[in-house]
Amino acid sequence: MHQHHVRGDERRVVVTGIGVVSPYGRGCEVYWQGLVQGRCMIGPLTLFPTDGFRSRLAGELPAATVRALGTAQQSRATRFLLTAAQDAVRNASLDPGALTTAAVSIGGAGGGMLEAEDWYWARYYQPQGSHRQVALRSMLPTHQTDALAFHLRIGGPRESPILACSSSAAAIATVTDLIETGVVDVGLAGGVDTLTRLCFMGFNALKLLDPQPCRPFARDRRGMSIGEGAAVLVLESWQHAMARGAPWHACVAGCGLSSDALHPTAPPTDAEGAVRAMREALARAHLIPADIRYVNAHGTGTMQNDRAEAAALADVFGAGNVLVSSTKSLIGHTMGAAGALEAVATICTLETGLLPPTANLWEPDPAIPFDCIPHTARSATLDCAMSNSFGFGGQNVSLIFLRPEVLG
């Protein structure tokens, strides 16, 4: 490995806590076991009617799991987020007092839109009726962040970045910046999104949903599958974590952000913006491409996205020089939460030495010049790995994580 990065920089950012809510249920271990076992959670969507649509599938949390999270008065998104955040803080063994100056950044896209849709649908069909406008209060993504800050008494910089599918990856990058520049010592970063009619209808209208569970990097792929979930990471300066004797899962080595400035929904065929994001992450991590051997891809399963991402990976790393997998094939595309959930998968990869597989990859696309780890998890001891997130509007975020042992 290129040696420049192996240094105990006091402002270096480490991950000391992780919390996850996913279609597998509550908990990081449950999530990770589901991924490495290759259990695909994409099935019939039951949360709202899907009649007449091309695709009727999603990675949906079981109703029984949802009932056990939070209270019925809270929006589905709030319940997911508070659960993930509480678990992350507990996992970090963080004193609640440390949160009074901590930052919090929660990426999302839909916020509490599911409940707002209930209100709007009822209002449409019964214009004269009395409808619960209180549901509207949780509609905006910032509501979930505010609820989290209130619940955990978080008093530092607070923000709700919306970058479509790269929202929560950006949340991790921006909190990392706040720690590295000395604004805060501790921050919670992550994302949440639930299934909504809006998202389901929208991607159906764009004909970007596969009628079958999605097949990223497959020759016959026909689009993505949507999903839902939340993930929160506790980030700390290395110095802060050392001072309180906290173990860490990984180090956030570098984050890159870029824009395509090309098209509202489609990436450039050469994914030039994605290339810049990956190269910025490498530069900030003081790494060279050869240091990276695994990339948790954005890997949505659409024809255009997978091909563009493969082109970008080939440009940065060289064809075939990294192992690649898409965990979206297992839980669906969780939109604003995807970046954080995939960051967690990448960190777990470093911790366990297991690379999660790409499900449903029976016939790899020959235009994707990478080993995309079909069906079965694979062993590999890695020092560092990358996670990519790309969103509507041409928003690219790449994150690189280091194994704790590399820092010593």
Add this chain to the structure above:
Amino acid sequence: MVRMPAHRAVITGIGCISPFGVGGYDLVVDVLKANISAIQPLTSFPTTGLPSCLGAEIPAAYLPETEEGRRWSRLSQMTVLACRQAVVESGLCDSTALCQAGLVIGSQFGDLRSTEAFCLGFLRKGPLGLSPLLFPNTVMNAMAGVTSIALGLKGPMLTLNQVGVAGELAVARALALLRAKRASAVIACGVDELFPLLYETLVQLRVPSPRGCGEEVCRPFDQRHNGPILGEGATAVVLEVPEHAQARGAPMLAEVRSACWGGMPARPGHFPVPYQGPHPVLDQALAEAAVRPEDVGMAYLSSCGEPQLDALELACIADTFGPPGPLLTSVTHLTGEYGGLGTFRVAAAAATVRQGIGPRLDYLRQPIRTDVRFAVQPIAPSPAVVLVHGLASGGVHTAILIGRLHDASDVVE
């Protein structure tokens, strides 16, 4: 040569679309000098049967029917117009630096107009009624995406969703991007729009004036306050690292000396009441800017006539600055209130430090506090440092210090 600490930035361009017109720094100056409210009975949609009928809306004529404009939503058009104007004013449009520039958009509601239109397509016609062209607008980063395409911005791009102080937050985050060396220039833009469903729903939730009592009017800090009047607009400011601006000979309007933000404990949708004492955000902003409380000559507050917010914000200011403190003002009686308004306040603060002008609170007869000073007279002398202060339901708290350029302490060569 002007040398400033690394965490400072300079404002090199302003762009604005508002009920007062479309323009840059000069438009902001004109608005402050005229001190005339844009609040009027709404004309773009009916308010029949609603207890509120006022707003500060942008006439359709300000959004030209261009070919590119027709492809974008109204909110995206507003965002592009403001950002483009700011870029032109900064001279960044002629620079190769433009494609590396960052963009931060702050918005409270995003493009709910498109969201409603998209949903209505389904409700009226089923799946076949869904417009694939509308769907991307329903994601709140659509304005940023369209702006990056229109201006060719390829640097870091963030959209921040925030109640009340989305504009302030955009500026604070832009400064953080500069500080993290993610860009040398970042455009920060606050934007929100009025549209029928939103207006009707907020009125039914008793958000705007008159809330069932008295006259429908916007009177921040006055005992007769009974809620805000809703408005709309977009204001963009170009922030640059001073060395970057100097190197390309950019106009420098003012300096952002510090921008801090944090959160007071409050339930979502509620203000942090009762007031629980000073919050470190203001002290941090002063310390970071190396400014003493008595050096702050004026403060633009986010108070908009919402009684709890007015009281809370004055308590914050009084706690930090003591009597008599800076001259306090608001712009919401002129512009109406919207989540992205904070960038207009920052632009106004730049005009205040440059030209000693600011909005007067002519309506103020019975202030809710008498131990603070309000801007009821023309400003004199011209303040060297102006605070832009924001507080939102949910507890997000912002403090941005805008300074005049070329203070003696800055000019080192």
